[in-house]
Amino acid sequence: MFAVIFRAKTGFQDKSYTEMVGVMRQLAFEKYHCQDFIAVTEGKQEIAISYWNNEEDIRNWHNDSKHAVAQKLGQDKWYQSYTVQVVEVKRQYSFGE
Numbered sequence: 001m002f003a004v005i006f007r008a009k010t011g012f013q014d015k016s017y018t019e020m021v022g023v024m025r026q027l028a029f030e031k032y033h034c035q036d037f038i039a040v041t042e043g044k045q046e047i048a049i050s051y052w053n054n055e056e057d058i059r060n061w062h063n064d065s066k067h068a069v070a071q072k073l074g075q076d077k078w079y080q081s082y083t084v085q086v087v088e089v090k091r092q093y094s095f096g097e
Contacts, residue, residue: 001035001051001052001053001088001089001092002051002052002053002054002055002058002086002087002088002089003049003050003051003052003086003087003088003089004048004049004050004052004058004084004085004086005047005048005049005084005085005086005087006046006047006048006049006050006082006083006084007045007046007047007082007083007084007085008045008046008047008074008079008080008081008082008083009044009045009046009079009080009081009082010041010044010045010046010078010079010080011077011078011079011080012077012078013078016073017073017077017078020069020070020073021039023066023070024066024067024070025037027061027064027066027067028050028061031061031064032052032057032058032060032061032064033052033053033057034050034051034052034057034061035050035051035052035053036050036051037049037050037051038050044080046079051089055086058086
């Protein structure tokens with residue numbers, strides 16, 4: 001399993017941002033087999049973690065034309081800065097559900 005960790009310093013996030021987040025989540029799940037997608041914002045900090053079965057799906061999602069539009073808007077408008085990490089999950093521990 002792989003995870004994409006997106007950490008950002010937010011900028012101006014308007015209604016179009018909220019709409020695009022929905023489109024990106026739907027695209028990840030429906031077309032690129034994303035397993036889970038969690039996002040949290042606290043103050044000016046945002047973190048989103050998505051989980052994937054393989055790196056090929058991550059690359060394909062990243063290279064999707066709709067994702068390219070979202071990236072450009074993110075750089076121009078919605079974020080002051082961001083960092084993306086693609087990591088392999090070596091172990092996983094759980095309690096309860």
